[in-house]
Amino acid sequence: MKDTLKRLTEAFGPSGSEAQVRDLIREEISGLADNVTEDALGNLVAVKKGSGRRVMLAAHMDEIGLIISYIDEKGFLRFGTIGGVGTLGLLGTRVRFADGTVGVIGMEKQDDRSKVPDRASMYIDIGARNRDEVHLRVGDVACLDRPFVDGGSRVMAKAMDDRAGCAVLIEAMRRLDDCPHEVHFAFTTQEEVGLRGATTCAYCVEPEVAIALDVTMTGDTPKAPMNAVSLGQGAAIKVRDGGMLSHPAIKDLMVRRAEENGIPYQLEVLEGGTTDARVMQTSRSGIPTGVISVPCRYVHTPSEMIEMADAEACVNLVTALLVNDISL
Amino acid sequence: MEISFLQELSEARGPSGFEGEVRDLLARRLRGTVDDLSADTIGNLIAFRKGSGASPLRVMVSAHMDEVGLMIVGAESSGFLRFRAIGGIDPRVLVAKRVLVGKDRIPGILGVKPVHLTEASERRNVIKIEQLYIDMGAKNKEEALAAAPVGEFATFDTPFSYLEGHELGDHPHGRVAGKAFDDRVGCFVLASILDQEYPFDLYGVFTVQEEVGLRGAQVAAHAVFPDLAFALEGTVCDDSPKEDDLSPTTALGRGPAITIADASVISDRRLVDLLIDTAVAEGIPYQIKQPNIGGTDAGAIHLSREGVPSVALAVPSRYIHSPESVLDLTDLENTIKLLRAALGRLPSTWNTRQDQGRNQ
Numbered sequence: 001m002k003d004t005l006k007r008l009t010e011a012f013g014p015s016g017s018e019a020q021v022r023d024l025i026r027e028e029i030s031g032l033a034d035n036v037t038e039d040a041l042g043n044l045v046a047v048k049k050g051s052g053r054r055v056m057l058a059a060h061m062d063e064i065g066l067i068i069s070y071i072d073e074k075g076f077l078r079f080g081t082i083g084g085v086g087t088l089g090l091l092g093t094r095v096r097f098a099d100g101t102v103g104v105i106g107m108e109k110q111d112d113r114s115k116v117p118d119r120a121s122m123y124i125d126i127g128a129r130n131r132d133e134v135h136l137r138v139g140d141v142a143c144l145d146r147p148f149v150d151g152g153s154r155v156m157a158k159a160m161d162d163r164a165g166c167a168v169l170i171e172a173m174r175r176l177d178d179c180p181h182e183v184h185f186a187f188t189t190q191e192e193v194g195l196r197g198a199t200t201c202a203y204c205v206e207p208e209v210a211i212a213l214d215v216t217m218t219g220d221t222p223k224a225p226m227n228a229v230s231l232g233q234g235a236a237i238k239v240r241d242g243g244m245l246s247h248p249a250i251k252d253l254m255v256r257r258a259e260e261n262g263i264p265y266q267l268e269v270l271e272g273g274t275t276d277a278r279v280m281q282t283s284r285s286g287i288p289t290g291v292i293s294v295p296c297r298y299v300h301t302p303s304e305m306i307e308m309a310d311a312e313a314c315v316n317l318v319t320a321l322l323v324n325d326i327s328l
Numbered sequence: 329m330e331i332s333f334l335q336e337l338s339e340a341r342g343p344s345g346f347e348g349e350v351r352d353l354l355a356r357r358l359r360g361t362v363d364d365l366s367a368d369t370i371g372n373l374i375a376f377r378k379g380s381g382a383s384p385l386r387v388m389v390s391a392h393m394d395e396v397g398l399m400i401v402g403a404e405s406s407g408f409l410r411f412r413a414i415g416g417i418d419p420r421v422l423v424a425k426r427v428l429v430g431k432d433r434i435p436g437i438l439g440v441k442p443v444h445l446t447e448a449s450e451r452r453n454v455i456k457i458e459q460l461y462i463d464m465g466a467k468n469k470e471e472a473l474a475a476a477p478v479g480e481f482a483t484f485d486t487p488f489s490y491l492e493g494h495e496l497g498d499h500p501h502g503r504v505a506g507k508a509f510d511d512r513v514g515c516f517v518l519a520s521i522l523d524q525e526y527p528f529d530l531y532g533v534f535t536v537q538e539e540v541g542l543r544g545a546q547v548a549a550h551a552v553f554p555d556l557a558f559a560l561e562g563t564v565c566d567d568s569p570k571e572d573d574l575s576p577t578t579a580l581g582r583g584p585a586i587t588i589a590d591a592s593v594i595s596d597r598r599l600v601d602l603l604i605d606t607a608v609a610e611g612i613p614y615q616i617k618q619p620n621i622g623g624t625d626a627g628a629i630h631l632s633r634e635g636v637p638s639v640a641l642a643v644p645s646r647y648i649h650s651p652e653s654v655l656d657l658t659d660l661e662n663t664i665k666l667l668r669a670a671l672g673r674l675p676s677t678w679n680t681r682q683d684q685g686r687n688q
Contacts, residue, residue: 016594040635067619070575080620138616139588200635
């Protein structure tokens with residue numbers, strides 16, 4: 001799973017530009033599904049047939065990024081953000097465009113150094129001497145650029161949010177044997193800009209039960225915001241976040257399956273932020289929905305950190321749910 | 329281009345939820361031109377133009393009829409009307425302006441204390457919308473509310489005017505000023521392109537309640553169920569003088585503005601490319617709208633049902649959401665030209681749901 005995770009996190013895929021990630025996932029899941037489709041918004045859905053419940057599992061392919069808003073005469077690129085990009089971590093960060101062009105983020109002189117600089121004072125420098133040397137255009141997008149680092153049990157990379165979820169789904173597809181249910185593995189688009197891919201994907205799949213796979217923040221770092229989730233303590237079973245309350249019966253079923261199978265788990269209550277689960281839950285006439293989260297530090301920075309054992313626990317929890325009866 | 333129709337559209341009054349006058353104007357214009365004309369329950373006007381049959385596609389082009397405006401929420405014993413904004417209005421644009429209240433177009437003035445009576449400190453602060461009032465000349469509360477009950481709407485009182493270099497005829501140019509170019513100019517573009525037959529079935533949807541949350545487009549897209557969609561706008565133009573070499577959102581006179589991404593939608597890349605390729609092939613100027621500013625009906629349309637590939641195309645307009653906006657007639661004409669040409673180049677197969685056929 002670590003190799004898959006490395007390939008996935010290093011791929012380019014800001015919201016709306018998920019093609020490279022989608023192609024990579026297509027390769028990874030080749031031969032693992034009965035049917036693979038891509039829909040109008042670019043969601044990739046792999047179906048494993050079965051006669052039981054129709055279950056939708058969703059992980060989003062997109063990551064946060066930057067979008068060129070203006071190219072000045074000297075060849076500096078002004079930018080807007082795609083998704084929630086914190087300004088604090090941007091200075092000196094490298095960014096990469098779809099064609100491989102790499103740039104660094106620089107900043108104008110700051111009159112008040114006690115304040116967090118605002119994004120409008122920053123620019124991307126791709127090394128162009130002037131506007132004519134810039135082959136990029138307004139509207140082109142970039143991802144934060146960092147290689148995957150294998151620290152053994154703990155790993156860090158950009159876009160762990162939510163390639164970690166994608167890797168968990170892919171691994172679950174590989175290991176799944178004798179699943180009685182009709183399972184739709186959905187790799188969704190545009191989560192970071194408003195859960196958009198999952199909105200139309202859930203309408204299309206029309207599942208009886210839905211589960212989102214995403215990362216969640218932890219409370220185990222120095223003076224972290226209050227949060228009971230820690231790295232290395234197992235799969236996080238979501239109770240609620242800033243956008244949704246998990247269906248209690250699904251949460252309870254997840255806890256039961258984890259305990260039956262000796263899978264380490266922790267319960268997650270996240271104060272801010274939400275996932276694809278929010279829109280799956282309210283799709284059409286309503287869908288019982290839950291979330292399994294991979295605990296992750298430094299979410300929405302170029303170096304998001306997870307523990308492989310947690311991802312492993314998430315895979316085990318997904319397969320434990322799918323091979324058994326899903327009665328709510 | 330019939331500029332008198334743009335004038336009629338601009339001067340018609342229709343804040344979100346009160347689009348009747350605009351709808352009637354458009355319906356009168358389109359009756360006889362299109363194959364079917366109907367209004368839905370929320371008030372969208374749907375003009376259907378049957379295709380030649382050469383393409384199986386169902387295409388939706390939308391423009392919203394509503395404009396930002398004011399709503400009466402009460403009156404003071406002195407006869408002044410209190411109001412709130414319908415849609416996004418910067419209170420700074422309201423002070424000392426004329427409005428027309430209700431269907432009967434009762435003139436009102438957004439009164440402001442004369443300079444003789446204000447302190448220097450007062451003049452440095454922005455007046456809040458809650459502090460402003462409409463003076464209709466009413467002498468007391470009863471008189472005011474009888475003429476304009478709670479819930480009544482008001483619009484800016486802005487006659488359409490030519491700014492410079494206007495020349496009527498087939499190719500008018502120059503710049504014009506008026507209210508509500510956001511999005512009556514989109515309505516004008518849509519009404520214009522409905523005059524011809526296309527290979528595909530075309531649904532021209534004049535939507536309601538865009539300014540309060542893309543509400544009309546949401547239900548219209550569900551009903552029309554298109555394969556792909558274009559949202560037409562009168563968009564933000566910010567080309568006023570700047571000290572630094574920084575971005576204008578769009579610039580007047582530089583052609584139709586294509587949205588790659590705004591706050592509501594990331595446009596379908598194939599449709600963005602279709603518009604750019606068409607502009608290049610036809611020699612029509614175009615500009616890319618600065619990303620992340622504002623939202624359009626495309627935001628609701630692309631999320632309809634199983635998803636609808638969508639793109640927004642706009643005529644740049646200065647000073648929108650204020651009593652006066654300005655646009656360049658050449659941009660308007662080029663937008664119509666670009667949309668017509670792009671629709672003509674639309675492939676007849678559009679794989680909105682590609683089955684990869686990987687049955688193992």
